[in-house]
Amino acid sequence: MPNPFDNALLQLNRASLAKSFSPELIERLRHPNREIRVSIPIRMDDGTLRVFEGYRVEHSNARGPYKGGIRYHQDTDINEVKALALWMTMKCAVANIPMGGGKGGITVNPKELSKGELERLSRGWVHALSDVLGPKKDVPAPDVNTTPEIMAWMADEFGKITGDTSGAMITGKPLVNGGSEGRGTATAQGGFYVFGALREKLGLPQMCRVVVQGFGNAGDHAAELWTQAGHAVIAVSDSKGAIVSDAGLDIAAVTAHKKATGSVVGLAGTRMISNEELLALDCDLFIPAALENQIRADNVAVIRAKVIMELANGPTTPEADDALFARGIAVVPDILFNAGGVTVSTFEWEQNLNGQHWTEAEVFGKLRTIMEREATNIFDTAQSLRTDLRRAAFVVALGRLEEAMRESHD
Numbered sequence: 001m002p003n004p005f006d007n008a009l010l011q012l013n014r015a016s017l018a019k020s021f022s023p024e025l026i027e028r029l030r031h032p033n034r035e036i037r038v039s040i041p042i043r044m045d046d047g048t049l050r051v052f053e054g055y056r057v058e059h060s061n062a063r064g065p066y067k068g069g070i071r072y073h074q075d076t077d078i079n080e081v082k083a084l085a086l087w088m089t090m091k092c093a094v095a096n097i098p099m100g101g102g103k104g105g106i107t108v109n110p111k112e113l114s115k116g117e118l119e120r121l122s123r124g125w126v127h128a129l130s131d132v133l134g135p136k137k138d139v140p141a142p143d144v145n146t147t148p149e150i151m152a153w154m155a156d157e158f159g160k161i162t163g164d165t166s167g168a169m170i171t172g173k174p175l176v177n178g179g180s181e182g183r184g185t186a187t188a189q190g191g192f193y194v195f196g197a198l199r200e201k202l203g204l205p206q207m208c209r210v211v212v213q214g215f216g217n218a219g220d221h222a223a224e225l226w227t228q229a230g231h232a233v234i235a236v237s238d239s240k241g242a243i244v245s246d247a248g249l250d251i252a253a254v255t256a257h258k259k260a261t262g263s264v265v266g267l268a269g270t271r272m273i274s275n276e277e278l279l280a281l282d283c284d285l286f287i288p289a290a291l292e293n294q295i296r297a298d299n300v301a302v303i304r305a306k307v308i309m310e311l312a313n314g315p316t317t318p319e320a321d322d323a324l325f326a327r328g329i330a331v332v333p334d335i336l337f338n339a340g341g342v343t344v345s346t347f348e349w350e351q352n353l354n355g356q357h358w359t360e361a362e363v364f365g366k367l368r369t370i371m372e373r374e375a376t377n378i379f380d381t382a383q384s385l386r387t388d389l390r391r392a393a394f395v396v397a398l399g400r401l402e403e404a405m406r407e408s409h410d
């Protein structure tokens, strides 16, 4: 598999060729401000001790406190976390929210842990990193396999260690623990606003045939939202495989089946296909909502979608980007399309700092304004630079970073 951080650096370079920026800015952003690795010793339920490897990469705080989720995955390593942190810097700049970029992780398959072990591990991550975290310093959030409940444990642990119980040191908390209305669905919702702003411009029909790869917190809500709006979600997948229904899936039934069995696979009335076959389905819109490196030089030729919108981080490699651009298949990049999550996270942080609670209508109203504005801005930038949407999104982000960093390159 390609190293995601190499891909992120390549994207950065390519954007700096699409429009010229100070070489010092690019050089600065090639290097995360700091990379922290910690050992997290946990007492397992059987009495044995296991030590897990945890990370926090603080990429840039030029525009505000480091911001970004924490990923629990057996394949997570420092290179993945570095890439994700760089993308967070770009994403927050794209959304024009007052946040920098960071990311965290633990190399673990959380599905193999008991709830008690998961809680001790999550508290252990905060314990190991409590010096660097804080509402004005570094504000984590959920990512792959991390939940509102985990955020609540982490907020509680931070409160115990530091005395700061405002909750503003972490976002994506449950509502009762200071979470924001709308945060659970914000990533998909933000993407849906981007889709609304760009659908016609990208030549998509009014009613689309949609394929969603991944059925985690982003993918399941996306499948739901697109279905509710009348589009046909013809296939979804998870790590066990994919299911297809040419007439469109009943997403409520898929969700119930996944809850009952742990997977989308096997739902009555659907046909099972492999994850490779999913990529090759004939559809209008393909939404990767799983992990990075899914669309690569070696499989890009099978893609038949008209447009790809990235709800996952880093699903398309730079080589695949070029091949898709050459074939006229637009890729709406992660740093725009999935920025709704961190945008509502920032609303949550703001509410916690000011002791407020906004209604869902307020949250989504503000989110919509941001997503539609920046989608249009990036589309226009791509047109005027005659480049792809990813380079254009990086160009918009780099312009804002350059302004913020003008006085502080060292």
Ligand code: GLU
Binding pocket: 067, 068, 069, 070, 091, 139, 140, 141, 142, 143, 144, 171, 172, 313, 338, 339, 341, 342, 343, 345
């Ligand atoms: N993990 C999400 C992302 O990749 C959300 C980050 C956040 O809310 O800070 O954008």
